[in-house]
Amino acid sequence: MAPPVTLKVSNRFPKKPIKKLPTSIEITDTTTVQDVKDNLAKRAGGWDPNRFGLYEPEKKKLLKDRKALISKQESVLGGKEILVKDLGLQLSWTTTFIIEYSGPLIFHLLFPFVLRPYLYKLSLPYLPYTSGSLPPLSTSQLLAAAMIELHFAKREYETLFIHRFSLATMPFFNIFKNSFHYWVLSGAWLAYWIYAPGSYTSLETPLTRNLDIIGLILYLFGEVSNFHTHVTLSKLRSKGGTERGIPKGYGFNWVTCPNYLFEMIAWTGVLLVTRSSATVLFMVVAMGQMQIWAQKKERAYRAEFPKEYRKKRYAIIPGI
Template sequence: MAPTTLKVSNRSPKKPIKKLPSSIEITDKTTVQDVKNQLAKQMGGMDPNRLGIFDTKNKILKDRLSLVSQNQEVMAGKEILVKDLGLQISWLTVFIIEYAGPIFIHLSFLLTRRYIYHDYSPLSPSQKLSMAMIVLHFIKREYETLFVHKFSLTTMPFRNIFKNSAHYWIFSGINMAYWIYSPNSYAARTSSTVNYVDAAGLVIYVFGELSNLHTHLTLSRLRSRNGTERGIPKGYGFNLVTCPNYLFELIAWTGMLLVSKSLSTVIFIILGWAQMHQWAIKKEKAYRAEFPETYKKKKYVLLPSPGAVIKALVG
């Protein structure tokens, strides 16, 4: 394919990008990331990750490794629209920061609890177990961020770090820690030894965490390192719902609820379910759109019916 010249326009005329070239040449091997790199270079070294590339119908070209020449809207209109997405930060960095918050917040109560509540009594077994489970949950998440997850997008807007971190730092960090470790909490009133409810919660928690890790490993195997390709996940949990990783996440937190016995844990579970349910719906729609011939449609995106669970267990 001979080089093709595309018109380059500002997607937001009221907020034009300075020094944006009026055109750019592409070949049949030019990717979206190549276009970003080329434009950024011509603009004096701007961070290419700040640039959002859109077709003439204002649909963003999300896959950075996709070939521009294969986008029908772009090639039909011979034009791309460009928007400055603002200061960027890597997904890896955001995940590490947002998950680190609850770890340090909960552990800090070992040193600050006596000053917060003006109480010198030790943590009860249920409170200690709650702390261990919550901290280990987020340590697991940090491990998955560093060694399991493979991000199709390299960066996100910097402002998102405050929104993402606030969710975890406030609702699973400060709010849960303050109420769970209080001398007046239900967890503080348990006997001197771990009871049957705690034991049941721990079993449910371990099952949920290990199952969640398994599904994350399954999803990770569908993509090469630094790649953007997508595949259809199959196997454990994926025969029940679209996103079993979210399902097992909720199961793990249900185990933590039995141990912590705190309304703050309930609040975090409800908020988590609401957000993950929306993500699961979008994921189901994405699978159906991308793999219309091969993807087996799911009736349940996050929570299966009891009948579906029994059917899966029986075979």
């Protein structure tokens, strides 16, 4: 084993210093990024280790892989220095996703089955039947509620038992921004318009019954395929590990992120059942965000596996 090396510890932003941050730290050839965080947290007075962001001194690049060996970071060893930043209060990714997905689960139960008799009498007083009892939920409305509930229940299950995260935590206050998409758009906004009396989802005709059947088939295909791709991705990383791999197999030969492709297929099924512009808005926003993530993932694959990775022309939808 090589002798220990002493690294200078500096604040990433000197104008925002971390109190009690040690000025130096010793590392060995087995010291990981997480080891350094744990050591700094202990010496700084019992901080949460995940609050510390470690950066190499040359390009000031964040060392994301918590299991990476410090001895392999040439810039850190060459300059004998490591930069540290307080990332603020942190929240685990598992907790984050559970909170985010719970919003739609709550709203798509409350709006149609608990609040509906009161909600629309107050907000839609011009409807002829709001002075008395509302008409019952249509087949399409009941089916939409079941589809959306199952979608987000599946996501909660995947969060707890399937997904393996390379990063342990995220900044706490990001939960409010991230939850807006789920609690507002796919939660309250979508639920309000889908279960409203007089909406397109409330219609009962031969055409709507056919659309319900087609939508349900697309939904089931998309959800099962999406689950399959998530299982494939989870197998690329050991439990608690941070290693990355190249996903192959069903869907991955077509586009960079087939999990997003199959998710949009599932939501297309929901759209056929709901026939609501609210669903369209949610899908447009979701698709825009997923496109950004997929393009970022494609760039990451090309950079990390320049020889092994087969480049994809399409991020989410084949041909687009």
